[in-house]
Amino acid sequence: MSRPIQARIDLSALRNNLRVVRRLASSRIMAVIKANAYGHGLLRAAEALDEAEGFALLDVRDAIALREAGFRQTILLLEGFFTADELPLLAEYELSTVIHSPQQLAMLDAYPRRGTLPVWLKINTGMNRLGFGPEQVPAVMERLKSHPATGEVTLMTHFAHADETEGVAEQLEHFKGLTAAYRAPRSLANSAALLRYPATHAEWVRPGIMLYGASPFADTSAQQLGLQPVMNLSSELISVCELKAGDRVGYAGLFRADRSMRVGTVACGYADGYPRHAPTGTPVLVAGQRTRILGRVSMDMLSVDLGGMPDADIGSRVTLWGAGLPVEEVAAAAGTISYELLCALTARVPVVFS
Ligand SMILES: *Cc1c(COP(=O)(O)O)cnc(C)c1O
Numbered sequence: 001m002s003r004p005i006q007a008r009i010d011l012s013a014l015r016n017n018l019r020v021v022r023r024l025a026s027s028r029i030m031a032v033i034k035a036n037a038y039g040h041g042l043l044r045a046a047e048a049l050d051e052a053e054g055f056a057l058l059d060v061r062d063a064i065a066l067r068e069a070g071f072r073q074t075i076l077l078l079e080g081f082f083t084a085d086e087l088p089l090l091a092e093y094e095l096s097t098v099i100h101s102p103q104q105l106a107m108l109d110a111y112p113r114r115g116t117l118p119v120w121l122k123i124n125t126g127m128n129r130l131g132f133g134p135e136q137v138p139a140v141m142e143r144l145k146s147h148p149a150t151g152e153v154t155l156m157t158h159f160a161h162a163d164e165t166e167g168v169a170e171q172l173e174h175f176k177g178l179t180a181a182y183r184a185p186r187s188l189a190n191s192a193a194l195l196r197y198p199a200t201h202a203e204w205v206r207p208g209i210m211l212y213g214a215s216p217f218a219d220t221s222a223q224q225l226g227l228q229p230v231m232n233l234s235s236e237l238i239s240v241c242e243l244k245a246g247d248r249v250g251y252a253g254l255f256r257a258d259r260s261m262r263v264g265t266v267a268c269g270y271a272d273g274y275p276r277h278a279p280t281g282t283p284v285l286v287a288g289q290r291t292r293i294l295g296r297v298s299m300d301m302l303s304v305d306l307g308g309m310p311d312a313d314i315g316s317r318v319t320l321w322g323a324g325l326p327v328e329e330v331a332a333a334a335g336t337i338s339y340e341l342l343c344a345l346t347a348r349v350p351v352v353f354s
Contacts, residue, residue, distance in 0.1 A: 002350075003267050004236035004238070004267050005233075005234070005235040005272055005349055005350070006234060006235070006349065006350045006351070006352055007039075007231055007232065007233050007345055007349050007351045008232040008234070008351075008352050009040050009045075009230055009231055009354070010228070010229070010230050010231075010232065010323075010354060011044065011354065013213055013229060013230045014045060014048040014049060014211060014212070014230050015048050015049075015051075016226075016227075016228050017210060017211045017212070017228060017230070018031070018048075018049055018052060018211060020210070020225070020226045020227060021194065021207050021210065021211070022051075024194060024195065024198075025189075025198070027189075027201045027202060027203055027204055027205045028053040028054065028203060028204045029052040029053055029204075029205055030052070030053070030054040030055070030056050030076060030187065030204050030205065030206045031046075031049045031052035031055050031207065031208075032055075032056045032057075032190075032208035032211070033045055033049070033055050033056065034056065034057045034058050034078060034208070035343045036343070038208065038209065038212045038339065038343055039342040039344070039345040040212060040230055040231055040342070041351055041353070042057075042065065042066070043066070046071060049211065050071070052073065053073055053074060054073050054074035054075065054076060054096075055071065055073055055074070055075050055076070056075075056076040056078050056206060057075070057078065058078055060086050060090070060095070063093065064093050064095075067094070067095075074096050074118070075093075075094075075095050076095075076096045076097070076098065077095060077096070079098060079100070080100060080101075080104050080122075081107065083107075084111065087107065087113075087117075088113070091113060091115050096120060096154075097119055097120070098120045098156070099120070099121055099122065099140075100130040100131050101130075105140065105143065108147065108149050111149050113149060114148045114149060115148075115149050115150075115151070116150070116151030116152075117150050117151055118152045118153075119151075119152075119154070120153075120154045120155075120156045120187065121140060121141065121153055121154070121155055121156065122158075123137055123156065123178060124157070125157045125171040125174040125175045125178070126160055126174065127157075127159070127160045127171075129158070130158075131157065131158075134174070137179075138181075141153070152184075153184050154184060154186065154187055155175075155179045155182065155184050155186045155187070156186070156187040156188065156204075157171065157175045157188055158188075159188065159189075159190060159192070159193050159200075162190055162192035162196065162200075162216070163192035163216040163217055163218075167196070167197065168197050172188070172197070172199060185203035186202040186203055186204070187202060187203065187204035187206060188201075188202055189201055189202070189206060189207075190206055190207065190209075190216075191208055191209045191211075192217065194206075194207055195210065195217075195225060208339075210222075210225070212229075212230045212231065213230045213231075214227070214229070214326070214327055214328050214339075214342070215326075221326065221328070222328065229321075229326060229327065231321070231322060231327065231345070232319065232321070232322025233268070233272075233273075233319070233321050233322055233349070234317060234319045234320065235266050235267045235318050235320065236266070236267060236314075236315055236317060236318060237264040237265065237304075237313065237314050237318060238265055238267045238301075238314060239265035239314065240263070240264050240265070240306065240312070240313060240314060241263045241264075242260065242261075242262055242263075244257070244260050245257055245258055245259050249263055249294050249295040249303050250294070250295035250298060251298060252295075254280065254295045255294040261306070261307050262306035262307065262312075263294060263303050264286065264303065264304045264312060265301050265302075266303070266304055267300065267301060268300075268301070268302055268318070269297055269298050269300040269302055270297050270298070270299055271299045271346060272300075272345070272348065272349050273341070273344040273345040273346045273349065275341060276296070276297045277334055277335060277336075278293060278297055278333060278334035279333070279334070280292065280293065280294050280295060281293070281333065282333040282334055283325060283329055283333060284304050284319065284325070284330075285318065285319035285325050286304055286309055286312050286317075286318050287309070287311065287316045287317055288317075289309055290325070291305045291306065291307070291309065292304065292305050304318065321341065327341050327342060
């Protein structure tokens with residue numbers, strides 16, 4: 001026997017969500033698998049997403065692992081290379097790279113090898129995080145087109161508000177204006193833009209969160225979008241306590257019972273990736289029935305309200321998120337977003353694929 005927590009990754013849900021992307025956009029699909037495929041396991045997720053035309057991630061070692069596992073698709077480094085010693089690896093493993101800074105251009109200039117390194121020129125259209133400013137684009141474009149080390153140039157930008165009411169209009173217009181003069185493939189859309197703004201689809205879409213079955217929108221559920229949750233984080237009750245009125249639960253006694261009640265202790269805590277800042281009231285399922293967590297989440301355990309669940313006992317299955325309890329809902333209750341919860345799953349949680 002072992003600690004009962006586990007993350008079950010539903011690979012057929014992942015494939016379903018890729019089909020949703022395919023139906024929505026006729027673009028090539030760059031499946032975003034950064035952060036260990038948002039916590040789902042890089043190689044297993046990539047296998048399930050094998051129909052995608054490309055994979056995007058951050059770490060050149062992960063990119064190499066994908067190549068060595070036999071993936072033939074475009075593999076794009078979303079922040080590009082960080083040091084010049086990565087450049088020979090890009091050539092050797094036929095990786096594509098974002099170029100977002102003058103420092104990267106200088107490293108390319110100093111790189112002696114001639115080649116056809118595919119580059120994705122990142123343009124800052126308002127996110128103000130990565131990318132060349134509008135005024136730099138023409139010169140950088142000229143330089144890349146005639147550069148002895150580079151091949152095809154794809155033009156890309158990233159939206160700051162695709163999931164909010166502000167939308168993409170301003171950045172989209174800006175990008176169109178800046179790139180109108182060039183014949184090059186383009187890529188703009190993250191999940192939210194892909195779902196809501198067909199005008200952003202272009203040659204490549206870059207879905208991340210929707211592949212993992214979570215909605216990027218506060219006002220539309222994953223189910224409404226035809227998406228299925230991929231990660232199911234579950235555990236069991238390992239203890240049940242009977243409280244009297246006035247008894248308190250957990251560190252700092254944050255929850256206080258106002259009458260007698262049953263409280264269950266779940267083998268899941270912040271060292272598993274459950275958010276410590278999730279307050280009393282955050283939803284959880286016990287034996288498939290919805291209830292709430294109580295008091296402060298500890299490192300290895302959290303407490304749940306068993307009111308109205310006389311059959312719940314040690315060994316009852318507890319769903320922290322997944323089928324029946326969208327991770328977005330848990331995230332919203334904890335003041336964060338699904339992305340953070342999925343990525344935060346820690347290495348000690350056994351992962352099973354089904
Ligand atoms: C993470 C990321 C994406 C995917 O965003 P989602 O909101 O998860 O769909 C797309 N493009 C870039 C540049 C990213 O960094």
